[in-house]
Amino acid sequence: MPTTLGTLERSVMDLLWSTDESRTVYELRDLLPDPAPAPTTLLTVLARLEKKGFVAAERSARPHRYRPVASRAEHMAELMHDVLVDSGDRRAVLERFVGGVSADDAATLRRLLDGTG
């Protein structure tokens, strides 16, 4: 099965999110399903994820260890905030089927956000 960098980014994040431990590129390679990508490919993916702000690298260790910057639930909350809150400056970003919640409608927002992630 051809693996694009995008789907590989997803698999790597899923692995990093699934544990509290930081991982080396070799540990990640061993945890990924076959055919496992080459370590250089994984390093490219990790560099991209670091640039996007999802992954932090511990460069004091050899080999470098990688851990997620925030939990999956925290990123999910960021995404749902985009979707649910009708703050003026973000209104043109996406088009909802039914309008969102105004930023001061805190009770509705909390109800909608509960159970996400």
Place this chain on the structure above:
Amino acid sequence: MLETAAALTVIAVLLAWPVPMLLARAAWPARAPATALVAWQAIALAGGLAMIGAPLSLAVAGYGDDLVRGLAGLVRAIVAGRAPASAMVLLAVAALLGLWLVGHLVVTLVQVARQRRRHAVLLQLLSSAHPTRAGARVIEGSAPVAYCLPRGSGSATVLSRGLLDLLDADELDAVVHHEDAHVRQRHDILLVAFRAWHSALPRFPVAALAEGRVAELVEMLADDRARRSIADAVLARAIHRVGEVGSASSAAAAARRAARLSAPPLAASERAAVVLGSVALVTVPTLWIALPALAGAGG
């Protein structure tokens, strides 16, 4: 040119307040959303042009019978150091207004593109492909939401787990057709333009009103497109079900959208009149001040 400046000032004032208020209060836009969107665009464009054109034509008054010759005359006077301060101030006002509006458009385009890029990155990591609907993404989340992230060819329609649980297959079809319409008809361009207009005039209530109305009309337009393949009753049910879960204001907006499905569309002759009026609003003043022959003949 003094008469032109006076006429443009009148147009700018009319388009800044009474005309958009009338349109915002009218009931017919719900029966002809595409036509109403043409009218809103004409008001914004003609209003902006008149706002810039009024000080500009006042500045060049006395230097020529039309804008082109007048501007050339004023520039020659400035180069020669003979231009009065008043003309230079008016010219600067017109230039700054133009830069202000264009600048806000550019800044808004960049901001929205950046926010969409960030959202796309989050989606890539947090959503999965829908098992049967090609192109649709699913996010885990109990809030029933459906939306599209418009990014040209990379546009995505996103459905939440809560929505999949709430709607039956037909209602889901309605939602997907509605979101496809947003992507295909590029509604995001309109929304960004009115977002920019509002951010350029943040304390101007009509700009906020226009942005809200345009957003609502765009939803109605997407509904009308979905109605080509979906029965009205199914679409109304989907709107009701999703709307009920949100806030009171979103439920009210959903009720308006469902109610309009049973209203007859506006007559073709009335739609044509609005479109003609909108085109005239933009073209007549522009041609009047820009075309030397016309302006020369008219005064």
